[in-house]
Amino acid sequence: MLKGIPSILSPELLKVLMEMGHSDELVLADGNFPAASHAARLIRCDGHGIPELLDAMLRLFPLDQYVERPAALMAVMPGDKAETPIWDSYRSIVAERTGRSDAFEEVERFAFYERAKSAYAIVATGESALYANLILKKGVVTGAQ
Template identity: 45%
Template sequence: MLKGIPPVLGPDLLHILRAMGHGDEIAIVDANYPAEAAGPEVVRLDGHTATDILEAILTLMPLDDFVDDAVFGMQVVGEPDKRMPVMEEFDAIVARYEPGMKLKLVERFAFYDRVESAFAIVQTGERRLYGNILLKKGIIRPDA
């Protein structure tokens, strides 16, 4: 155990977060997501929700404020403007750590394409539908 680091962030995930550079993306996906087939390295955290993992990651990782959007979710198929309750939770967590940033929803297959080029994927045990989020890593400023 380490002080100040959420215990859900094990050594494999901590290594990934530290190895990522500015602009790299990491996906946190639900239990239904085809993570193993997507391509990037997969860290499995089956006993945890996507919201718990998002909260833990954002305690350590800054989001990219050089781009218009740094947080992406998957649109509901057939209802692109619908926001599922898990998406509202994602937005609330992001706002606590990165005020002003919001979840941008993208079409399902565009989301899959982004995840395929991500640095890594965290597969959670999230059972809520559309419990998928992609984060673009930012920088630590010298005054932080």
């Protein structure tokens, strides 16, 4: 254990966050996402929800300040009646931790899968909300942070 590091962040996840460079992407995958078949690097965080992980990660992980939308949500499929209240949680967490209220884009489901395949890592969670998948683009760590 270390001081100041949220205990929800495992040593394996911390290592990957440290290894990532500017503009590398990380997927936070819900429990239905095909994480194992899409991941170059797979990190298991079973039993944890994405909002808790997102909040802990954004204490350490800067979002890319050089792109318009450093976070991507998997868009609801046309005709699907699924609700996405978890997106409001994500927006609130990102705004609180980064000051950005406009960080999100929506990516069509199959385009999201393709983008996830090229991500630096996929974090498989136990999140049960539908359409809860999220891609984060890492920013630059500066001395001011």
